[in-house]
Amino acid sequence: MSNILIIDDEKAIRKTLGEILSYEGYKIDEAVDGDEGLRKFKEKNYDAVLCDIKMPKIDGIEFLDKVNGINPDVPIIMISGHGTIETAVEAVKKGAYDYVSKPPDLNRLLITIRNAMDKTNLVTEAKVLRRKVTKVEDMIGESAPIIRIKETIDKVAPTDARVMITGENGVGKELVARWIHEKSARATMPIIEVNCAAIPGELIESELFGHEKGSFTSAVKQRIGKFEQAHGGTLFLDEIGDMSLEAQAKVLRALQEGKITRVGGDKDISVDVRVIAATNKDLLKEVEEKRFRLDLYHRLSVIIIHVPSLNERRDDIPLLVDKFLTDICKDYGIALKTLNADALKALQENNWTGNIRELRNVVERLVILSGRNITVEDVRNYVLRAI
Numbered sequence: 001m002s003n004i005l006i007i008d009d010e011k012a013i014r015k016t017l018g019e020i021l022s023y024e025g026y027k028i029d030e031a032v033d034g035d036e037g038l039r040k041f042k043e044k045n046y047d048a049v050l051c052d053i054k055m056p057k058i059d060g061i062e063f064l065d066k067v068n069g070i071n072p073d074v075p076i077i078m079i080s081g082h083g084t085i086e087t088a089v090e091a092v093k094k095g096a097y098d099y100v101s102k103p104p105d106l107n108r109l110l111i112t113i114r115n116a117m118d119k120t121n122l123v124t125e126a127k128v129l130r131r132k133v134t135k136v137e138d139m140i141g142e143s144a145p146i147i148r149i150k151e152t153i154d155k156v157a158p159t160d161a162r163v164m165i166t167g168e169n170g171v172g173k174e175l176v177a178r179w180i181h182e183k184s185a186r187a188t189m190p191i192i193e194v195n196c197a198a199i200p201g202e203l204i205e206s207e208l209f210g211h212e213k214g215s216f217t218s219a220v221k222q223r224i225g226k227f228e229q230a231h232g233g234t235l236f237l238d239e240i241g242d243m244s245l246e247a248q249a250k251v252l253r254a255l256q257e258g259k260i261t262r263v264g265g266d267k268d269i270s271v272d273v274r275v276i277a278a279t280n281k282d283l284l285k286e287v288e289e290k291r292f293r294l295d296l297y298h299r300l301s302v303i304i305i306h307v308p309s310l311n312e313r314r315d316d317i318p319l320l321v322d323k324f325l326t327d328i329c330k331d332y333g334i335a336l337k338t339l340n341a342d343a344l345k346a347l348q349e350n351n352w353t354g355n356i357r358e359l360r361n362v363v364e365r366l367v368i369l370s371g372r373n374i375t376v377e378d379v380r381n382y383v384l385r386a387i
Contacts, residue, residue: 034058215264
């Protein structure tokens with residue numbers, strides 16, 4: 001049953017609307033003014049709100065502004081008298097779903113509410129589908145370092161604190177960043193990734209901040225940069241240690257002021273972005289050698305999470321191998337293969353210079369080249385001798 005909140009200082013209006021909507025099968029709550037309505041909105045999940053415009057304490061427009069900051073997906077239908085139609089139209093421009101006039105026309109009211117419910121359902125379905133498509137892989141491991149990382153993520157994710165993730169290539173720094181985003185209040189918004197090492201130095205500023213048409217030879221049209229794309233969400237700056245000093249200065253300004261300027265532009269653009277950075281370098285050593293700004297380092301490293309190498313968490317290898325075996329066999333559409341104890345021990349004793357990424361590749365190789373039961377001989381032939 002859908003929940004609807006009716007906010008109006010006229011008792012007769014509340015009673016009329018409540019009786020009509022209750023008869024149609026909706027569950028109704030009432031509030032006598034915007035102040036009470038805001039309190040109830042915070043305490044309960046509503047599928048739609050009917051809100052009068054002219055009310056004591058908090059009027060309808062102020063209520064709209066406040067609830068948009070709490071849950072912008074709930075459709076707000078404004079109730080307007082003849083003297084407030086222009087105001088109601090203005091409210092729609094500010095994000096209200098629609099408005100109905102007093103006294104309400106029954107058919108128009110029900111159609112408006114039905115359409116509002118359809119919108120709510122579509123928004124919910126879109127979120128579910130988006131989460132399925134962008135489902136974050138589990139963080140596999142029960143070793144002490146991984147447990148500490150999981151605990152740190154749980155503490156830092158609900159905040160907007162910037163995080164620096166350190167560790168060797170292939171240890172799973174991106175996965176840590178994605179879990180911080182997934183457990184944050186920004187999870188419904190995008191996480192935008194920038195691999196600073198993969199972008200030429202002369203293009204990094206355009207990539208991050210965008211550019212205006214004609215700002216340089218190949219700028220044939222305007223481009224929106226990663227900061228703007230991540231507005232309201234998270235920007236993951238991978239391999240931040242490879243960013244040029246000039247780009248570092250502009251990132252520092254964006255973090256300090258919450259504003260960016262596109263290449264070739266002169267207008268400041270406000271951005272609300274949580275920045276998570278990652279590196280496989282010793283940034284303090286980079287600072288000493290004048291390749292990284294100390295002030296940017298301090299801005300980015302409010303929280304530091306170090307992800308250990310696979311060689312430092314060998315006890316997690318059996319869990320990782322089991323996960324990779326299951327996923328890879330499923331992807332290939334073949335029966336699940338098994339790994340005998342000696343083969344698993346050989347994998348645990350191997351030197352994993354490529355970390356988890358290398359381990360997954362090795363398991364995939366074993367699945368392809370080995371029989372139903374993967375033996376220690378398979379590991380010797382296809383892994384140890386291949387290194």
